[in-house]
Amino acid sequence: MGLPTTFVRTVGCNLRCSWCDTQYSMEGGEEMSLDEIMEAVGDARTVCVTGGEPLLQPEMPELIGRLLDAGKRVVVETNGATDISLVPDSPMVMISMDVKCPSSGMTDRMLESNMRIIGAKDQLKYVIADDADYEFAVAHLRSHSPEASVIFTPVGGTERLEWLVARVLEDGIEARVLPQLHKIIWGDRKGV
Numbered sequence: 001m002g003l004p005t006t007f008v009r010t011v012g013c014n015l016r017c018s019w020c021d022t023q024y025s026m027e028g029g030e031e032m033s034l035d036e037i038m039e040a041v042g043d044a045r046t047v048c049v050t051g052g053e054p055l056l057q058p059e060m061p062e063l064i065g066r067l068l069d070a071g072k073r074v075v076v077e078t079n080g081a082t083d084i085s086l087v088p089d090s091p092m093v094m095i096s097m098d099v100k101c102p103s104s105g106m107t108d109r110m111l112e113s114n115m116r117i118i119g120a121k122d123q124l125k126y127v128i129a130d131d132a133d134y135e136f137a138v139a140h141l142r143s144h145s146p147e148a149s150v151i152f153t154p155v156g157g158t159e160r161l162e163w164l165v166a167r168v169l170e171d172g173i174e175a176r177v178l179p180q181l182h183k184i185i186w187g188d189r190k191g192v
Contacts, residue, residue: 003046004044004045004046005044005046005047005048005075006041006042006044006046006047006048007047007048007049007050008037008040008041008047008048008049008050008054008063009022009025009029009050009051009052010025010029010049010050010051010052010053010054010056010057010060011025011026011027011028011029011051011052012025012026012027012051012052012053012056012057013025013026013051013052013053013056013079014053014056014079014081014082014109015053015079015081015100015104015106015109016105016106017100017104017105017106018103018104018105019103019104019127019129019155019156021156022051022052025051025052026052034059034062034063034066037063038066038067038070041067041070041072044072045071045072045073046072046073046074046075047067047072047073047074047075048074048075048076048077048096049063049064049074049075049076049077050077051077051079053078053079053081053082054076054077054078055076055078055082055083055084055086055087056082060076060086061086061087061088064076064087064088064093065088068088068090068092068093072092073092073093073094074090074092074093074094075093075094075095075096076093076094076095076096077096077098078095078096078097078098079097079098079100079106080097080098080099080100080109080110080111080114081100081106081109081110081111082111083111083113083114084097084111084114084117084118085113085117091121093121094121094122094123095118095122095123096122096123096125097114097118097122097123097124097125097148098124098125098126098127099124099125099126099137099140100127101126101127101128101129101132101133101136101137102132102133102136103128103129103130103132103133103155104127107136115144115146118146118147118148119147119148120147120148121148122148122149123148123149123150123151124141124146124148124149124150124151125150125151125152125153126140126150126151126152126153126175127153127154127155128152128153128154128155128164129154129155134152134164134167137152137175138171138173141173141175149176150173150174150175150176151175151176151177151178152164152168152173152175152176152177152178153177153178153179153180154179161177161179164177165177
């Protein structure tokens with residue numbers, strides 16, 4: 001958050017979260033070869049591959065490898081319902097994995113095996129709508145004790161920040177409460 005980043009957004013997702021803010025990524029898009037993607041990325045130092053769900057793309061491990069070979073730092077944003085063992089293990093790759101809370105309607109789709117793979121250089125993100133989501137996230141963290149950094153963000157990216165911060169501080173949870181910065185700067189638009 002806050003670093004200049006070039007996004008490669010893939011089409012398609014294996015989940016249908018109730019509060020999804022990227023419904024437009026479910027279909028359409030522009031088909032591009034790996035060479036075309038590398039050209040479009042250009043001299044960007046940090047590249048985030050996101051979706052939909054980027055790990056549904058069979059060419060994703062190869063794309064990540066090519067980005068690494070080009071000296072890029074790569075962030076892989078994944079929904080937690082796909083196998084992250086396919087992501088190349090490199091200090092230049094950070095996995096940003098969602099853990100879907102109850103309000104998403106997708107909690108039962110999470111792959112618990114991913115919690116054994118996620119490491120200290122990675123991050124876990126919990127999108128929180130209400131008390132039930134918050135309690136779920138806290139219980140999930142306590143049961144797994146991940147090494148990864150933890151982010152709590154409110155549904156919608158900017159609403160109820162004060163409430164969420166108050167809960168985290170009150171309970172002494174080691175989590176960063178972060179808004180979606182792009183929505184604060186540019187509003188709820190795609191392509192920024």
